[in-house]
Structure formats: C-alpha cells, structure tokens
Amino acid sequence: MSREFRRAMPLLPISMVMQLTELTARQIRYYEEHKLIEPARSEGNRRMFSLDDVDALLEIRELLDQGINMAGIKKVFDMRKNNNVKSSNKLSISDAELRAILREEMQQAQIMQKASLRQGDLSRFFQVKGE
Amino acid sequence: MSREFRRAMPLLPISMVMQLTELTARQIRYYEEHKLIEPARSEGNRRMFSLDDVDALLEIRELLDQGINMAGIKKVFDMRKNNNVKSSNKLSISDAELRAILREEMQQAQIMQKASLRQGDLSRFFQVKGE
C-alpha cells in the first residue's frame, strides 16, 4: 500500500524521464496527448512524473518497437487495468507475496540501471564525493 | 545493491524536495553549503536530489529541532558513515535481512506519506484519473 503510494508519487521532471526512458520530450507529450500516460502537474503547470509513468513509457517504447500504434497500446493498457481491478481483492499480503513484491522491486531497480547504462548518460549526475 | 543504487539516484528537483521535507530552498542550499548533503548537478547546474538526500534532510530537520547545530549534525553524519563502512562487510543477504530491508523500505514510504499529509500539499499533484 505505501509502496504503491510511493511508486505513484509524481516527483520527476520531464528531463529526468527523458533520460530514464530515452524518449524525447515531444514523444512523451505526444503519448500524454493520446492518454497513454497522465502525468501530474505542478503549480506552475510543469509535468511531474511518477515511477509508474516511467514504467509505462518504457513499455510504450517496446510496444511501438513491435509495430503497435497508439490505439493498440491504449488497448493493451486498458486491458491490464481491468485485470488489476479484478485481481486486487486481497486485503493483506502473505509471507510469500512479500518476497514477490521485493523481487518486483529489484526488477524495477534493474530497469532503471539498464536505462542509465544503455544511454551511458546518467553517470554524469554522479559526482565523485570524497569518501 | 540495486536498491541502494536506486535510492542514490539523483532524480528530484529542489521544488519536490522542498515539499517532501518542508524546508525552504534557502535552508536546503545552506545545508549543502555546510556539506551535510551533496546533491548532484544536472548539465544546466540544477541540483538533483536522491531519496537518500531527502532522508538526510529530514534528519537534519529533526536534529535542528533538538538544538543541534551544523557542526553537530555533521559529526553525527560522519559517525554514522564510519559505522556503515565498518559493518558493510557482508556480501550476500540472509533471509532475515531481506525482511529487514523490506521493513526499512516501508518506513521510508511512510515518511513520505507523512510529509505529504503534514503539509497537506502533495495532494494537489494527484489528479483524479478516470477509473
């Protein structure tokens, strides 16, 4: 519950999302225009993205690679959403599920790592801090 | 390892950190000036903060509340750093530790939730999405 909250929290500016996803601002805005994502807005009207948004964008990229168009991707997303609604009738999580969640988390972390390596760009943001 | 990576990844602009920590930009920059945090910089010289930075800032706030000054906080942080170096000689994590990590994660999530509730401000970023 709190984990989902955090993943849904809109924290990232578009510049970061561009780097994490290797998409241009134009592309990201275009996908929003087509309702594939709906990033939040700051007071000053800046788009603020969540990790969920980043996930979605990464998937959009893949699906586009597979030749699927906006409408198709929208369909895919909608189907998944329905699925989640149906299967989210569990109130507490078991011990085993705990592990599953952790596994999923690590996967997510991997995705980000990959993103940064793929473009070899994020490294610029890591300064060498003394000790 | 990948979890740590993600928590150390500088993704957030100062505006978001201000909201998460309830600190002013002036305060955040001042703490940086005193080396309590060392946020990364974007190409355009923007400060980019990691979740670790947010953690640190939340703690700085607490310590200041307790009447501790910059030098004192620096000391506290340095001590902890040394401790971590000494105790980080484990290469793989046990089953039990897995739980500990998860617990810590949830705590972190809670902090963020608290931050948003305390200021009742982040809610503005959550749009009501259909469904």
Add this chain to the structure above:
DNA sequence: TTCATATGTTATTTTTTCTAACATAGTATT
C-alpha cells in the same frame, strides 16, 4: 497519389532555479 501517424524543429512565453548580496532574529560571548 493522398492521407494519417509519429516525430522533428522552431519560436515564444512562463516557470524554475541559480548565485550573490544584504537583512535580521535569536544565541552566545565578551
């Protein structure tokens, strides 16, 4: 060919962030 889709490019405006300087309330020191 003509049309539609996904994306590039450019111009203009607004918002955000930066640095730097000066101001000040509260503490501590002399």
Add this chain to the structure above:
DNA sequence: AATACTATGTTAGAAAAAATAACATATGAA
C-alpha cells in the same frame, strides 16, 4: 549591554528548463 555568530529570510538578476503551438516531414496504408 554590546558584539559577533548562526540560521534563515528576502530580493535582484541571469540562466536553464519546460510549456504551448505551429509548421515540417518520413513512413506506411489506403
């Protein structure tokens, strides 16, 4: 009390990031 220091506020001006909107275009479908 007078002075100095600390943490923070405030302001100004410059630079960077991001928004919208319009027009351009390559590719593939009809």
